[in-house]
Amino acid sequence: MAEERIRNGSAEPGLKPRLGVSTCLLGENVRYDGTEKSDPILLGAFGDAVEWVPICPEVECGMTVPRDPMHLADDPDSPRLVTTATGEDQTGRMQTWMRSRLDELAGCDPWGFVLKSRSPSCGRSAVPVLDSTGAPAGEAAGLFAAAVAVRFPLLPVADESSLRDDSMWDNFIERLFCLKRYRDSMQPEGSRESLVAFHAAHELQLMAHDRDVLHEMEELVARSRKLPLDELSARYEELLTTAMEFVATPAQSADAFLHALGLLERYMNPGERQDALELIEEHRGGRVPLTVPTKLLGRYIQKYRVEHLATQSCFASHPNELKLRNRS
Ligand code: SF4
Structure with missing residues (x-):
């Protein structure tokens, strides 16, 4: 049943985000x-780089097309879904449907969600809530979006309007692949060794996002033998999600590239080092995209066979991740 609702892209093989x-x-x-x-x-x-899992909460819970428009009402901390013209309460109907549909969605193993902004069902934030006179009472997430956030607290959730912004788009795609890689690395039976290997391979990527959270992760990894594996893994995943939520600025990415350059420069000739340095600073200044220093450093990493850097996630992205991130 769940699988039937998945809309595949082309038959192109590879790692495809499955998105509600x-x-x-x-x-x-x-x-x-x-x-x-x-x-x-x-x-x-x-494009065809994702698998969609379409969900229309209002139609799937039994409402017709067309139907009366609805809005969120009363308490912004616990809003009700009501029809605007008649005030008919649709909250219970929606909640009953959500319970089984969220179970079904969990069975699809989604990587994340793209939801319609401003909808009283799908809007992930800032949906107006009206009081009984129709006056603004505050803002909230739509009913379905709020339930998704509770059921899948660590999955990336975006709305279509935020994804028009290039940095938000890039962050969303990066988070999808990063969390998936972590979860896959801990399957079928995770181990401390696989967690430590994952962490080592993501050091530069995490550095570009949030150094403070990276520091917490390093402390956690350092005492990994003292914690039960399930506790360690859950805490690590939480910190990973927190770190990746911070959008990497060009300056932070440039600092991470400089770190990589520090490990590479002993092999490079002065001209190569100078070229790399200039491109990193061009990226810091916002004059060239992330892909430019990534590709140049990647070439030197291959040329000089620097194993530690070759396995860093930022230089070893899956082709589908690169395809999605380079949308422009
Ligand atoms: S916003 Fe959500 S509930 Fe409204 S039509 Fe779109 S999918 Fe359906």
């Missing part, structure tokens, strides 16, 4: 007024 998505974003006419909300640029950027 608001059905209207895929161009299906499921909105209250019988329209859709597809974004050709966004859909084009994802």
Whole structure:
């Protein structure tokens, strides 16, 4: 049943993010007024590199198309879903459906979600909540989006409007692949060794995101033998998610590249070192994208066979991750 709802891209082999998505974003006419909300640029950027798991909470819980428009009402900390014209409460119906659908979604092993912004069901934040007079009472997440956040607290969740921003897009894709790599590295039977190896391979990537959280992760890894594996793994995953949520700035990425250069420069001739240094600083200044110093350093890492750097995640991305991140 769950598998039937997965919409595959092309038959291209490889690691594909499986993403829950608001059905209207895929161009299906499921909105209250019988329209859709597809974004050709966004859909084009994802292309056939993902597997979609379409979800329309309102239609799937039994509402018709078209239907009365709805809004969130009353307490922003615990909003109700009501029809705007008649005030009919749809909260219970939605909650009953969500319980089984979230179980089904968990069985699909999603990597993350792309949800429709501003919807009282799918909006992940800042959806207006109105009081009984129709006046603004605050903001909240839509009912389904809030339930997704509780059920899948560590998975990346974005809305289509935030993904128009290049840095948010890049961060979202990076987080999808990073968390998946971690979970895969701990399957079928994780070990301290595999966690330590994962950490070593992600040092530079984490450095570009959040050095403080990286420091906490290093402390955790250092005392890994003193903790039960399940506790260690859960805490590590939590810290990994926290670190990756910080969007890496060009300056932070440049610092991580300088760290890599420090390990490479003993093999390089002065001209190579100078070229790399200049490109890193160009990236820091926002004049060249991340891919430029990544590719140049990657070439030197291959040329001089620097094993420790060759296995760093930022120089060894999966082709599908590179394809998605380089949307522009
Ligand atoms: S925003 Fe969500 S509930 Fe509304 S039409 Fe789109 S998928 Fe359905």
